[in-house]
Amino acid sequence: MAGPVLNLLFIGDVVGKGGRNAVKALTPVLKQRHNCSFVIVNGENSANGAGFSLSCIRDMEAADVLTGGDHTWDQKPFETEILSVKNLLRPANFSSLQPGKGWGIFRNPAGGDVAVISLLGRIFMKESASCPFETAEKILAQLSPTVKCIVVDIHAEATSEKAALAWFLDGKVTAVIGTHTHVQTADARVLPGGTAFLSDVGMVGGHNSVLGRDVPDVVRKFRTGMPTRLNVTENTIRLDYAVVSYELETGRAVAIRAASEFFTPEPL
Ligand SMILES: [Fe+2]
Ligand SMILES: [Fe+2]
Incomplete structure (x- = not known):
């Protein structure tokens, strides 16, 4: 193995206040435990389950980079x-007329830069986005060769689309991490070209919930088909995450591990 190996922490979709509190409390613990110097958090559900607000973002200040997804614009003020x-970052393959940016280069305090790219899938997704494969190719062509570590958040429903993107980018990026389904998958691996891949990292939301939402609410909605308010659960929170280890000098991934940690809020 050539040179130093750095670790980065990737945390799945943060759901509501409970999720934000868990991120606040557990991120420093996980950073220390896994010797991580850089943290990426998908926060698309942080504002009461849907979108972002500035105060929610402040709660997740442990993140070096926040990524969005199909819920990015759920809170109207967030457009400005x-x-x-x-x-x-909001998905890079949204219209270029949308505010914000879809990728960026960020300093890793432990060394080197980290390019983070947010992409939205197109299969079974309501939003219109252009081709994530083509968008990724175009962004990679613009990146300076001095940026070795490149992490892609593919926010998508279909595992096939996420896996295809990971294989397409194998050897070109450090990691392709799936988000959006809120359920962590058991397929973390490093592909032959040196790209770490995980179909879905999971969420930071209620352990006894349906994807972070109140169980009776969701069951009622499915059974009756009636419009139903799906409240966010704030009981015991499960924080799902992945740790990607990569070579500083090459950006090549050497390991990826997915895990979960539980957080029980203090009683009021
Ligand atoms: Fe999503
Ligand atoms: Fe989500």
Whole structure:
């Protein structure tokens, strides 16, 4: 193995206040435990389950980079607020007329730069986005060869689309990490070209919930088909994450591990 190996922490979709509190409390613990110097958090559900607000973003200040997804614009004020958040990415394959940016280069305090690219899938997704494969190719062509570590958040429903993107980018990026389904998958691996891949990292949301939402609410909605308010659960929170280890000098991934940690809020 050539030179130093760095570790980065990737945390799945943060759901509501409970999720934000868990990120606040557990990120320093996980950084220390896994010797991580850089943290990426998908926060698309952080504002009461849907979108972002500036105060929610402050709660997740442990993140070096925040990524979005199909819920990025759920909170209307965020259309302008996003311009003041330098480390937040909305999907790069949204229309270029949308505010914000879809990728960026960030300093890793332990050494080197980290390019983070946010992409949205197109299969079974309501939003219109252009081809994530083509968008990734175009962004990679613009990146300086001095940026070795490149992490892609593919926010998508279909595992096939996420796996295909990971194989397409194998050897070109450090990691392709899936988000959006809120359920962590058991397929973490490093592909032959040196790209770490995980179909879905999971969420930071109620352990006894349906994807972070109140169980009776969701069951009622499925059974009756009636419009139903799906409240966010704030009981015991499960924080799902992955740790990617990569060579500083090459950006090549050497390991990826997915895990979960539980957080029980203090009683009021
Ligand atoms: Fe999503
Ligand atoms: Fe989500």
